[in-house]
Amino acid sequence: MKSATVLFRSSRAVAFALGALLCLGLEVHAQTDPLPSWNDGPAKQAIVAFVQATTDQSSMKFVPPAERIATFDQDGTLWVEQPMYSQVMYCLERVPALVKAKPELAKVEPFKTVMSGNREAMARLSFKDLMKILAATLTGMTVDEFQVQVANWTTTAKHPRFDRLYTELIYQPMLEVMHYLRDNGYKTYIVTGGGQDFVRVYAERVYGIPPEQVVGTAGGTKYGYDKTGKPILTKEPRLLLNDDKAGKPEGIHLMIGRRPHAAFGNSDGDRQMLEYTGAGDGARLMMLVLHDDAKREYAYGPAQGLPNSKVGTFTQALYDEAKAKGWIVISMKNDWNRIFAFE
Amino acid sequence: MKSATVLFRSSRAVAFALGALLCLGLEVHAQTDPLPSWNDGPAKQAIVAFVQATTDQSSMKFVPPAERIATFDQDGTLWVEQPMYSQVMYCLERVPALVKAKPELAKVEPFKTVMSGNREAMARLSFKDLMKILAATLTGMTVDEFQVQVANWTTTAKHPRFDRLYTELIYQPMLEVMHYLRDNGYKTYIVTGGGQDFVRVYAERVYGIPPEQVVGTAGGTKYGYDKTGKPILTKEPRLLLNDDKAGKPEGIHLMIGRRPHAAFGNSDGDRQMLEYTGAGDGARLMMLVLHDDAKREYAYGPAQGLPNSKVGTFTQALYDEAKAKGWIVISMKNDWNRIFAFE
Numbered sequence: 001m002k003s004a005t006v007l008f009r010s011s012r013a014v015a016f017a018l019g020a021l022l023c024l025g026l027e028v029h030a031q032t033d034p035l036p037s038w039n040d041g042p043a044k045q046a047i048v049a050f051v052q053a054t055t056d057q058s059s060m061k062f063v064p065p066a067e068r069i070a071t072f073d074q075d076g077t078l079w080v081e082q083p084m085y086s087q088v089m090y091c092l093e094r095v096p097a098l099v100k101a102k103p104e105l106a107k108v109e110p111f112k113t114v115m116s117g118n119r120e121a122m123a124r125l126s127f128k129d130l131m132k133i134l135a136a137t138l139t140g141m142t143v144d145e146f147q148v149q150v151a152n153w154t155t156t157a158k159h160p161r162f163d164r165l166y167t168e169l170i171y172q173p174m175l176e177v178m179h180y181l182r183d184n185g186y187k188t189y190i191v192t193g194g195g196q197d198f199v200r201v202y203a204e205r206v207y208g209i210p211p212e213q214v215v216g217t218a219g220g221t222k223y224g225y226d227k228t229g230k231p232i233l234t235k236e237p238r239l240l241l242n243d244d245k246a247g248k249p250e251g252i253h254l255m256i257g258r259r260p261h262a263a264f265g266n267s268d269g270d271r272q273m274l275e276y277t278g279a280g281d282g283a284r285l286m287m288l289v290l291h292d293d294a295k296r297e298y299a300y301g302p303a304q305g306l307p308n309s310k311v312g313t314f315t316q317a318l319y320d321e322a323k324a325k326g327w328i329v330i331s332m333k334n335d336w337n338r339i340f341a342f343e
Numbered sequence: 344m345k346s347a348t349v350l351f352r353s354s355r356a357v358a359f360a361l362g363a364l365l366c367l368g369l370e371v372h373a374q375t376d377p378l379p380s381w382n383d384g385p386a387k388q389a390i391v392a393f394v395q396a397t398t399d400q401s402s403m404k405f406v407p408p409a410e411r412i413a414t415f416d417q418d419g420t421l422w423v424e425q426p427m428y429s430q431v432m433y434c435l436e437r438v439p440a441l442v443k444a445k446p447e448l449a450k451v452e453p454f455k456t457v458m459s460g461n462r463e464a465m466a467r468l469s470f471k472d473l474m475k476i477l478a479a480t481l482t483g484m485t486v487d488e489f490q491v492q493v494a495n496w497t498t499t500a501k502h503p504r505f506d507r508l509y510t511e512l513i514y515q516p517m518l519e520v521m522h523y524l525r526d527n528g529y530k531t532y533i534v535t536g537g538g539q540d541f542v543r544v545y546a547e548r549v550y551g552i553p554p555e556q557v558v559g560t561a562g563g564t565k566y567g568y569d570k571t572g573k574p575i576l577t578k579e580p581r582l583l584l585n586d587d588k589a590g591k592p593e594g595i596h597l598m599i600g601r602r603p604h605a606a607f608g609n610s611d612g613d614r615q616m617l618e619y620t621g622a623g624d625g626a627r628l629m630m631l632v633l634h635d636d637a638k639r640e641y642a643y644g645p646a647q648g649l650p651n652s653k654v655g656t657f658t659q660a661l662y663d664e665a666k667a668k669g670w671i672v673i674s675m676k677n678d679w680n681r682i683f684a685f686e
Contacts, residue, residue: 066553143596187555200600210409211600212530212555221596223589223615231615231622233596240583240597246566253486253564253576254583255598257543257554272566272574279574 034180037173037338043287043330047177050285054261055184061283063261065185070262070285071215071252071273072178074192074199076312077266077289078207080159080169082298085311087194088130089166090153092122094137097149111136138195139219139237142226146235150201164342167206171289172343173336174264178207181262189260191252192216193244193269197235215255217243244269249276261285267301267312274327286327290314293333296343377523380516380681386630386673390520393628397604398527404626406604408528413605414558414595414616415521417535417542419655420609420632421550423502423512425641428654430537431473432509433496435465437480440492454479481538482562482580485569489578493544507685510549514632515686516679517607521550524605532603534595535559536587536612540578558598560586587612592619604628610644610655617670629670633657636676639686 038044053061054068075081095114098105105111110129113121125133141149154167162169178188190209192199196216203209220238225231243251249272252260262285263270263277274286291314292299292306299306301314322329332339381387396404397411418424438457441448448454453472456464468476484492497510505512521531533552535542539559546552563581568574586594592615595603606613606620609632617629634657635642635649642649644657665672675682 066547196597196600204409212598214600218597221593223592223619231592231618233592233619249566249574249576250564254539254561255555257539257557275574276566276576 034183035173035176037176037336039335039337041335043328043335046285046287046328047180050262050283051180051184054283063283067258067261068181068184068186069189069256069258069260070178070181070186071189071191071256071260071264071277072174073248073265073267073270073273074190074194074216076291077264077270078170078174078190079166080162080297081312082291082300082309083160085194086166087198088134089157090150090198091133091137093153093157094149095133098136105136135237138198139235141235143197143221143233143235146197147201150198154202164340167202168342169340170206171336172338172341174289175207175341177264178209182208186262187213189213189215189252189256191243191248191263191273193242193247195219196241196243215243215251217241217247246272248273252276263287264289266291267314268318269312271318271321274322275325278325278327286322286325287330288314288318288322288327289330289332292331293336293339296339297332377526378516378519380519380679382678382680384678386671386678389628389630389671390523393605393626394523394527397626406626410601410604411524411527411529412532412599412601412603413521413524413529414532414534414599414603414607414620415517416591416608416610416613416616417533417537417559418609419634420607420613421513421517421533422509423505423640424655425634425643425652426503428537429509430541431477432500433493433541434476434480436496436500437492438476441479448479478580481541482578484578486540486564486576486578489540490544493541497545507683510545511685512683513549514679515681515684517632518550518684520607521552525551529605530556532556532558532595532599534586534591534606534616536585536590538562539584539586558586558594560584560590589615591616595619606630607632609634610657611661612655614661614664617665618668621668621670629665629668630673631657631661631665631670632673632675635674636679636682639682640675 035044035047053059054063056062072078075085092114095111099111099115106115110125110132113125114133154165157166158164159166159169181188188209190199190203190207190213194216196214196218199216200211200214203214204211218241220236220240221233222236223231223233241247241251241254248270252273259280260277261283263274264287265274266289278284278286290304291297291301292304300309300312302308302316378387378390396402397406399405415421418428435457438454442454442458449458453468453475456468457476497508500509501507502509502512524531531552533542533546533550533556537559539557539561542559543554543557546557547554561584563579563583564576565579566574566576584590584594584597591613595616602623603620604626605628606617607630608617621627621629633647634640634644634655635647643652643655645651645659
């Protein structure tokens, strides 16, 4: 009876202490691993060490919350970019609707080839032809119409190999990094060579990244009025920002105006973004995803003797620069115990 | 003695209740006026009603936090724009340093006229000459060098009439509106015809608006390397976004990707931004500052029979559109009991 009373008192004391802690606004939670899809190793350790150092006020590497900016390439860094950039897939798959609206295009190249469904012929389309398809499917409509078109595609179109929605082919380990950074006061941005308006349609739902934090290749819009006098913005075939290679730091300056403290990429298109990030004072984290897992995803890029690829080129020169500058190469095969959420 | 005990007990009870409220995370504060520099009237009432309705989950006009975007023109809306836009003043005052670095410019127009100090001759400079001065003082340097140059100017240069730093000539009532909106979950943006890089230098310190929330007229930058191999961004005389008139909604789409729920301006340059804001669904607040107080600030613009001005034109057509569409005109004279913080 006495021990029961002690226990009771003790429980009350614990409950009181817990309550007091909660009242003080302190969070009581277990030390859960913020990066469960990452195997222990230099990549995971580098991320955790960076976050701990830059958020610890007693650290020389402390970064004030307002300056905590992290940028992520999208294709090949956050989601699958093989066998073709998803946005190019979107443009090709949009052609039938375009031809339905403008039947005269059915007899005109390159639309005729796309309508034929002949994949070999489509793969042989020239860069110029591809640009014609991109211009026809990405411009000419209002920004509101475009949003509806892309939203419909992202909720229906499926990847040829995985037979999953493209928005399911997000790398779970990278989602965890973004969450972990945000939980530690970082603003996460996408900085993509893909279309800014395209990525903005699903970025909030899929990555938790709002439209204003998506930097991408951007065309101009034209302000005008529809037949009822309502203001509209129409997408124009006029390039404002080619957000690739040198265009990435230029785009970061234009859209954010601050140098990132962390940058993640996977190809030569991200080299300048990582250089620019690394050139800042204090703690900086630069990482590159290496696609070396043909079984679970893909293996490509000349580095490490992997086969060549039309998209997402990770050259030997980039690999050498990464080694020389202390950028961390993430091996999908070795560093990630899970690639997709559905696994 | 008994009454003292009662008082004591009562105080303890109050203290306990207060403590409990604080523990629950509820804020206990007096109903302080968030807009003390505003006189009671339709303008102040419209702001308060908008904020209350859009943040009340039971209201039909509720706006989810992620969509709470408010945009503010700068010149004439947040700070004094007379007798000349401050950034033009900056460019003119920058010429001596420019000539010191490149002495050959001293004999070349329009720099020769600016160096003469002859204000009448400077006032007669053509638009083309002015553009030459802007290009020479706003481009050609790295973005880091430019930040230092502007920061130095904002902490030393003074306004000819008020003999105050330009950054002291901020409208206190508008600061209060920005704070009030932010306290209620709104992201506040500057959307200015002025230079994006220029305004970003002081926007965080002066308005509490971080660089990534400044949208302005923007030129391109060029990524490269300095002599030591360090990456640099150099400001180029290549216009990417003319963030004025139709350029404002176009710039909002480019930089934010969402339609604002509230927009504040003061001139014909803001008309399209207010139209675009007002064309959205649900609650929208559009306001225009009318400069009708020659004694405390300036009075200008054809509306209401005020004298014409080279800058910040508030035309009769804008006034008529405001009335027709329910945009609220703020009278500096009648709606603001204080204009500057130093008053």
